[in-house]
Amino acid sequence: MSEAMGEESEPVRAWREPAGERLARWARTRTGTGGLSRAALRRAVPDHWSFMLWEIALYSFLVLVVTGVYLSFFFHPSAQPTVYHGSYAPLDGQRVSGAFDSTMHISFEVRGGLLMRQAHHWAALIFLAAVLAHLMRVFFTGAFRRPRELTWVLDFLVLVVGMVEGLTGYDLPGDLLSGTGLAVVEGTLLAVPVVGTYLSYLLFGGAFPGHDLEARFATLHVLLLPAVITALLAAHLALRLRHRHTQWAAPGRTERNVVGLPLRVYAVKSAGYLFIVAGVIFTMAAVAQINPIWEYGPYRPDQVSSGSQPDWYMGALDGLLRVMPGWEVTVGGHTLVLDVLVPLLAAVGLFLALGAYPFIETRVTGDRREHHLLDRPRDHPVRTALGTAWLSVYLLTLTGGANDIIATHFHVSVNAVTWAVRIGLFTVPAVVHTVTRRLALGLQQRDRDMVLHGRETGIIVRLPNGGYTEIHEPLDRRRRQILTARKPPKPPEPLP
Numbered sequence: 001m002s003e004a005m006g007e008e009s010e011p012v013r014a015w016r017e018p019a020g021e022r023l024a025r026w027a028r029t030r031t032g033t034g035g036l037s038r039a040a041l042r043r044a045v046p047d048h049w050s051f052m053l054w055e056i057a058l059y060s061f062l063v064l065v066v067t068g069v070y071l072s073f074f075f076h077p078s079a080q081p082t083v084y085h086g087s088y089a090p091l092d093g094q095r096v097s098g099a100f101d102s103t104m105h106i107s108f109e110v111r112g113g114l115l116m117r118q119a120h121h122w123a124a125l126i127f128l129a130a131v132l133a134h135l136m137r138v139f140f141t142g143a144f145r146r147p148r149e150l151t152w153v154l155d156f157l158v159l160v161v162g163m164v165e166g167l168t169g170y171d172l173p174g175d176l177l178s179g180t181g182l183a184v185v186e187g188t189l190l191a192v193p194v195v196g197t198y199l200s201y202l203l204f205g206g207a208f209p210g211h212d213l214e215a216r217f218a219t220l221h222v223l224l225l226p227a228v229i230t231a232l233l234a235a236h237l238a239l240r241l242r243h244r245h246t247q248w249a250a251p252g253r254t255e256r257n258v259v260g261l262p263l264r265v266y267a268v269k270s271a272g273y274l275f276i277v278a279g280v281i282f283t284m285a286a287v288a289q290i291n292p293i294w295e296y297g298p299y300r301p302d303q304v305s306s307g308s309q310p311d312w313y314m315g316a317l318d319g320l321l322r323v324m325p326g327w328e329v330t331v332g333g334h335t336l337v338l339d340v341l342v343p344l345l346a347a348v349g350l351f352l353a354l355g356a357y358p359f360i361e362t363r364v365t366g367d368r369r370e371h372h373l374l375d376r377p378r379d380h381p382v383r384t385a386l387g388t389a390w391l392s393v394y395l396l397t398l399t400g401g402a403n404d405i406i407a408t409h410f411h412v413s414v415n416a417v418t419w420a421v422r423i424g425l426f427t428v429p430a431v432v433h434t435v436t437r438r439l440a441l442g443l444q445q446r447d448r449d450m451v452l453h454g455r456e457t458g459i460i461v462r463l464p465n466g467g468y469t470e471i472h473e474p475l476d477r478r479r480r481q482i483l484t485a486r487k488p489p490k491p492p493e494p495l496p
């Protein structure tokens with residue numbers, strides 16, 4: 001009997017737990033998170049390409065952290081003047097800042113330094129583009145509705161903090177372009193009534209450009225803001241696990257279930273995605289030059305290069321400043337610099353409207369129900385029209401930010417471009433709003449016709465009375481459900 005038992009248990013003894021499983025069991029027993037992670041890994045995650053936009057943002061942020069840490073080994077955040085004697089001969093003997101000198105050293109002497117710098121810069125552009133695209137996806141599909149308003153606010157803050165992070169980043173090398181950008185920041189701060197001068201002194205540590213600028217910006221850029229972004233992204237992930245992912249309407253999908261891949265499968269797929277994002281960024285870094293500071297030269301307060309352009313995510317704010325007429329008024333002996341104040345207030349309004357939108361919509365519509373199925377943009381014509389109008393303002397101001405480049409490339413007057421943007425800002429959003437709303441209503445009407453009468457087949461038959469009619473085909477179940485999903489039969493119960 002014991003022999004038989006021994007024979008039976010042999011295969012069990014021969015099986016050795018794989019190293020990964022042993023490590024996971026070790027961690028589980030030490031941290032007591034086994035139940036939690038097992039439950040989390042069993043969750044279903046809906047799969048759709050548009051849900052990947054947030055992942056692109058997350059993975060490009062990881063690339064930013066890795067490349068940023070590499071750069072910080074060699075970068076010296078110093079405003080101290082020094083004489084450049086590196087291997088880039090045209091600048092030899094020039095007076096530059098310590099920051100510029102070290103960035104030149106990273107670019108020309110440090111092994112892999114230029115690749116890392118370029119990857120860092122490209123990743124920054126992609127990170128913010130992915131965050132904005134993700135916000136737009138969430139907006140147009142109504143994924144921000146209860147219970148995900150907080151997730152929307154977190155993502156919105158990632159956009160705003162990411163913009164400041166990018167600004168402090170491209171101002172670090174101390175080149176002519178970044179110095180010009182900083183001069184704009186200084187001018188904007190000084191225009192703030194009453195506290196403007198204090199704000200400027202606080203940021204620059206004295207009269208611009210001051211000696212503390214590099215050190216302060218580096219602390220903000222390398223330490224503080226990345227920590228804030230990491231916290232915001234982590235909070236997003238935690239809330240996503242808490243509330244599960246939204247999904248598109250389809251047969252079998254309701255407000256109370258989730259149809260998708262198990263999280264453990266999704267996680268593997270997503271990890272593959274990390275390598276694709278990193279691969280694309282590093283390929284771009286290897287083949288496409290970005291921010292060649294040796295062409296701009298070191299910053300000199302008395303110089304501005306022509307065609308100075310900020311990174312794209314600051315372009316809209318720059319555009320607002322560029323298209324505003326140079327107005328000033330004097331009130332009670334104090335000068336109000338309207339050509340800076342008005343763009344500043346407009347920018348705050350533009351972004352606050354975006355960040356607060358979920359709360360505005362809830363207040364206006366009174367819809368406080370939980371929503372887990374996504375809307376098709378056409379099903380909410382007013383929201384969709386407001387979104388496209390917001391985008392049109394954003395794109396117009398971005399165009400305003402490129403007024404000099406457009407003027408030189410298309411051989412038109414820079415004043416003509418500026419005036420076109422000014423007029424556009426007052427007319428285009430209204431036109432875009434109206435056209436989008438009409439389009440959405442038209443598409444709704446078409447959907448309604450399809451549900452009621454079926455799909456047009458293009459086959460015309462002649463009737464016995466001599467008339468002609470087109471044969472309509474009934475919709476399949478999936479299509480029918482998608483078209484009718486916007487009206488749930490009764491409000492869903494709040495989830496436990």
Ligand code: HEM
Nearest residue numbers: 064065068069071072075117121124166169170172226291
């Ligand atoms: C959302 C996150 C981040 C964004 C948007 C961002 C953006 C940028 C940009 C646009 C530059 C200018 C690059 C250039 O010279 O062409 C820069 C420089 C730099 N960044 Fe970041 N960065 C981020 C995160 C980080 C992190 C996490 C670190 C370090 C831990 C870091 C360290 C640095 C350093 C040391 C430089 C100066 C070196 C150089 O300019 O070559 N960055 N950053």
